Amino acid sequence: MELENRRRAGWLSKNSMMSHIKDQLLLKSELSVWIFLLLIHCSEGQHQLIGPTQPIVAMFGDDIVLPCRLEPAVDAAARTVEWSRPDLKQRIIHFRRDSVDLLTEQNPSYTRRTSLSISKLKSGDVSLKLSKVKLSDAGTYKCIVSKYGTESAVELVVGSVSSPEIEVSKDSSSVVLQCESAGWYPEPEVLWLDAEGNLLSAGPTETVRGPDDLYSVSSRVTVEKKHGNKFTCRVQQNNINQTRDTWIHVSADLFMVHSNLSARITTTMAACVMTIAVVVFIVWKWGQTRTKRQKEETELRKREMWMIGNDVELELLMEGQRDREQSMLGREKMKYLEMKKAKFDEQLQKNEEELKHVQQVIEVFKKQKEDLKTQKEKLLSLQEKEKMKIKEIDMMKDPLLDKKNKQQKREKAKQEAAQKNTEHEELLKNTEKLLETTEEMIVKMTERKGKLKTNKEQIVKHLKSTEQQIELQKKLEESERKEDKDNPPLNKQTTEQLQGRPQVELDQPEEEHNNPC
Template structure:
């Protein structure tokens, strides 16, 4: 290379220009423009290639995660993998496409993906001084389970889905695909880092009685849903309860209306009576009202006098009875005295004889 630079300098070509052109002619390490998404348990390919296509069989290739220690995920050196430098969590789970290395395909296959595999991966060829970064997004999904329950308010549907990552959203849809209004989603994250989500919704009878619980995670573009058909008899029983409850409510409302009407009628009667009294008093002159009151007073006084006279008569009768009783008692005492004297006289005669 030094001899070439001397020859180039001799003909007037700057060495710097040569090195720039030589650098531009080197293969580029090209990765994907978007993050790679994988599901827990699946196999995933982290794409990386040389452009223009260059045989990489004899090159040193480093797949690393800068946030780990040791950082090596897969180290290719001298036509073989150096396992001793590898991070323990990737043991037995990484591989290259050996038959494609000669065509510049240096992609990495990662098997049985784990949540902990999520992160940034660096594909680097030291001899070229080139690298690219591949972002791996790991998700976990599961199908939701739906159950039917009945309560006083109607037919209640419950949906639960376990083992999601990242945290998903839950939606309820009717038979036509319209989103239903449901309660807040309950979310629990387990010790394994996975999310369990659950949601409940109260539904009414429709033409199809079909409802869907949809769980989705937009970051990993994953959706799982379960559809359920609610038999008519669930709604029939609920409708009967609702009708009975409505009848009771209607009956109570009617009774309240009747009570209020009766109360209003009574108030109207009292008001009307007051109006009549006021109107009657307004129709009569004040003098006539005074005469009426005096006449009424005279009538009451006469009635009082009659009662007083009757009371005096009664008192006189009581006095007479009392006097008669006293006289009777005196006469009784006199008779007793006479009887005693008579008996005594008989006794004295007997002794004389």
């Protein structure tokens, strides 16, 4: 009995111990579950949406992906994903919930142009694909995954580009290049570069904005042979970091033709205008000088006649006051001489100015003469080259051996050489005529210079004579003043005394007669 009780007690003890162990295991299991759930919650709270740090640039009409992903990566296929544009009134661009795209509230401008990749969603990539990008798509987009409470912003910049085209045109004196390019956004700038990459000075760029908001640009530049033969038109837009280049090669013959034509027109017109202007100015100057000189001579004659008339009148009518008349005549003579000297000084100054001008004109004509001689030599050299070119073409011609195409090219080259030769002959004739006219003008102006020098000598001679007369008159007046000082005239008081003295002497006998003493 006792043994049985011991067995029963041991069994109960074992059952109690087993129960206690089970309870501990159950508690540990529940604790592990809670810890696991807590870790999941904490890890979920640490997820972030990662987007680009720089704007995304898309070209008009292309497909583009707006990047956005969960970090750390987690399956987002069943999550709520929202793409929006806060600047729009209807801001929803794409919305997905419970693995279904819900696009009833989508902005109509994005209809059938947005999508999310299901395979990428499973790896946490919630990037939005935008098809057939429009200019109006430019803006800031927001990416939101609702469960994680985070969002990311993506800025989209939309641009449009096209390759430029260059056209060559000719005018009377230069070669003009025109560059055009249509379908740009935003508005671009146009640059011209020479063969070495240096910027060329061009006119203002013409810009037109079309109904599709795309820009068309056009630019013109005038080029010369010194810039080289290769020219590049560059259209660029820095905001979208896009550049398009087109280059063109301009043949040297094109520059040569225009250079010869320009030289002919410039030389002929400049020489003709200069010759006409100088001749007109010289005729006008001579007329002005002659008129002024005639007026001055007339005034001098009048003054001399007036002085002679005064002298005769004074001598006839004022003979008793000759000393006073001579004194007045001396003052008038001094005034006349000073006026005469002033006139000669003025004539001398004008003569020197005209002489200086004539010398300058002669120098201009001499320079023009040298230029025309140089031009003549160049034309003769070009003429000889064209003649040699025609001879070489004639010697190469062989109808039996040449093909029809080559023969036509040679005939065309011969015609061009003959035309250039004719132009050179015409230009040479004009140059020789201008050279002859220039030499004649140099002779005439040299003669005019000689006459002016002779006139200057005469003026200087008269001027010195007048100055000597003035000095002599000054000495005369000084001598008269000294003589008047040594023999002063009678004053009024002395005259009265002399006039009253005889009256006193006549009165004295009466006083003596009345005085008995």
